[in-house]
Amino acid sequence: MGKSGDAKGNLKKMRPVPSYSNASLMRKPDAVLKVQRSYTVRGDGKENFVLFIIPFEFEQEMNVEAIEYVSSNFKIVHHANFGIYAVDPSIEIRGDSNAIESNKLAAQTVRYQELTKDIVYYNGWVPGSSPIIFPQKIGFKIPKRGVIVLTNHYSPSPINITEQSSINLFFSPTNINRAVKTLSIGSGGVGQIKPPLILLPNEINKFKIQMSIEEPLSLLYIWPHMHLLGKSFKAYYVVNGRDTIPLVRIKKWDFNWQEAYKFKKFMKLPIGAVLTVEGEYDNTSNNPKNPFSPPQLILSEGLMETTNEMLSLIIIYLPYKEGDEDIEF
Numbered sequence: 102m103g104k105s106g107d108a109k110g111n112l113k114k115m116r117p118v119p120s121y122s123n124a125s126l127m128r129k130p131d132a133v134l135k136v137q138r139s140y141t142v143r144g145d146g147k148e149n150f151v152l153f154i155i156p157f158e159f160e161q162e163m164n165v166e167a168i169e170y171v172s173s174n175f176k177i178v179h180h181a182n183f184g185i186y187a188v189d190p191s192i193e194i195r196g197d198s199n200a201i202e203s204n205k206l207a208a209q210t211v212r213y214q215e216l217t218k219d220i221v222y223y224n225g226w227v228p229g230s231s232p233i234i235f236p237q238k239i240g241f242k243i244p245k246r247g248v249i250v251l252t253n254h255y256s257p258s259p260i261n262i263t264e265q266s267s268i269n270l271f272f273s274p275t276n277i278n279r280a281v282k283t284l285s286i287g288s289g290g291v292g293q294i295k296p297p298l299i300l301l302p303n304e305i306n307k308f309k310i311q312m313s314i315e316e317p318l319s320l321l322y323i324w325p326h327m328h329l330l331g332k333s334f335k336a337y338y339v340v341n342g343r344d345t346i347p348l349v350r351i352k353k354w355d356f357n358w359q360e361a362y363k364f365k366k367f368m369k370l371p372i373g374a375v376l377t378v379e380g381e382y383d384n385t386s387n388n389p390k391n392p393f394s395p396p397q398l399i400l401s402e403g404l405m406e407t408t409n410e411m412l413s414l415i416i417i418y419l420p421y422k423e424g425d426e427d428i429e430f
Contacts, residue, residue, distance in 0.1 A: 130169070130269035132159075134249055137198040139265035142177055142255045148406045152206065153266065154197035154216065155249040163243050166273035167234040170226035174264045179254040179407055180326075182225040183268060186217050187244035194248050216248050223283045224417070227326060229358040232269075235321070236430035239419070240277045243270065256407065281321065281417050286310060287378060288326075288401050288411035298412055300330060300384040302396035308412055310378040314338070317421035320368040321430075323349050324361040326413040329390040330399060331356060332381040336414055338374040356390065361417070367425040370418075380412040 136153045143149070172178050188194050192215055201209050222241045224233060249268055286292045292310045300306060325334045331354035337347045349362055370376065384396050392408045401410050419425070 128271070131272040132157075132163075132270040133267050134270065135267035136200075136251065136265050138200070139173070139263050140200045140253075142258050142262045142264060144258050144260040144262070146257045146259055148179070148257050149253075149255040150203040151253050151255065152201040152203075152209075152213075153251045153253070154201075155251060155268070156194040156197070156247075157243075157249065158194075158246050159243070160245070162245055163270070164240060164273040164275070164277040165222075165235075165243050165270055166237075166240045166277070167232055167271035168222075168224065169232035169269040169271075170224075170230070171267050171269055172226075172264055173266070174262060175228075177255055177258060177262045177264050178226070178266075179256045180225060180227045181251060181253050181266065183223070183249055183251040184217065184220050185222045185241075185243060185247065185249050187219040187221055187247045188216055189219075190246065192216070194246065197248075213250070217250060219247075221247070222281070223285075224361075225324075225415075227324075227359040228356070229360050231360065232271075233322065233361060233417070234363075234430075235281060236428060238273075238275055238277060239279045239281065239321075239430075240273060241280045242277055254406075279419055279422075281419055283415060283417050285413065285415050286312065286376075287413040290413065290415075292378075294401070294412055298401035298410055300382050300399040300410055302398060303385050305332065305381065305383050305385060307379060307381045309380075310412065310414075312376045314370050314372055314374045314376060317372045318370040318416075319419045319421045319425040320348070320364060320370055320416055321419065322361045322363050322417040324359075324415040324417075325349055325351060326359065326411055326415070327354055327356070327380055327382070328407055328410045329356050329392055330382045330384050330388060330410055332383040332388075334378075334380050336376070336378045338370060338376045340371060340374050361415070363430070365429060367419075367428045367430075369421055369426045371421075378412065378414045382410065 134155050287310050292312050335350040
């Protein structure tokens with residue numbers, strides 16, 4: 102029996118655990134865009150949301166075939182989100198070397214808005230994530246000039262810990278002729294969670310998001326996200342009200358091991374399909390990861406700290422083209 106009490110599988114079929122010399126699972130990155138100054142997480146036992154602005158300038162627009170978030174101390178990072186933006190030459194992109202903590206974001210609204218008018222790409226990192234890799238001639242073009250706006254959610258720490266994040270870029274030798282898009286569904290994104298994500302103490306509850314697909318899409322990656330009370334997660338779509346096609350299913354949610362799952366082939370999401378996301382949550386004392394004893398009322402609001410909850414699905418996709426469902430990567 103394993104530590105969880107489950108029966109062990111066939112050890113002869115177990116693949117060897119890969120060994121990596123550093124955070125990157127690929128070749129040496131072609132560009133490393135690093136936060137300009139390391140940040141010290143205060144040892145006050147509180148969570149922190151901190152925004153960093155990373156400027157960049159290249160000689161020309163570059164084709165990106167893979168991207169990776171890296172931290173000098175992954176243990177302190179709860180999760181990270183980042184957007185890449187093109188910035189007009191009339192706007193200065195330097196001079197933002199200081200971290201912007203959540204309680205000071207309001208004072209930076211004007212500056213933030215002028216830097217984030219033209220988004221190119223959006224993604225993030227959660228524990229267990231791998232680099233995002235695209236098929237040949239698919240990815241995105243990073244502009245000559247712009248910024249990365251990175252938001253790190255730091256976990257509570259009893260001691261001061263210093264951390265510095267960076268974004269690794271891997272350039273393609275061939276031209277990118279199809280640019281990927283990202284859509285966040287659920288908490289902090291589009292779509293309505295029903296019933297509202299309110300977790301009553303000593304209860305196990307299920308919640309659902311449903312969206313009708315108005316244009317055909319080709320899915321490349323799918324990224325589920327919940328917090329500590331997550332019990333199970335699944336996403337699927339229904340065609341013509343009867344045919345159900347599964348996308349992802351996690352029977353035992355583990356907050357400490359999340360991933361952006363890559364489809365073996367592009368997954369077509371046809372027009373008229375109804376996309377459904379379902380999340381189950383355990384807010385009882387039987388959940389060993391429950392942050393409160395006794396269990397308390399948990400909401401999904403504000404900055405959505407670890408002790409709040411989320412039901413979220415991020416998809417990386419392309420507008421569908423005939424034959425996409427036959428493309429392997």
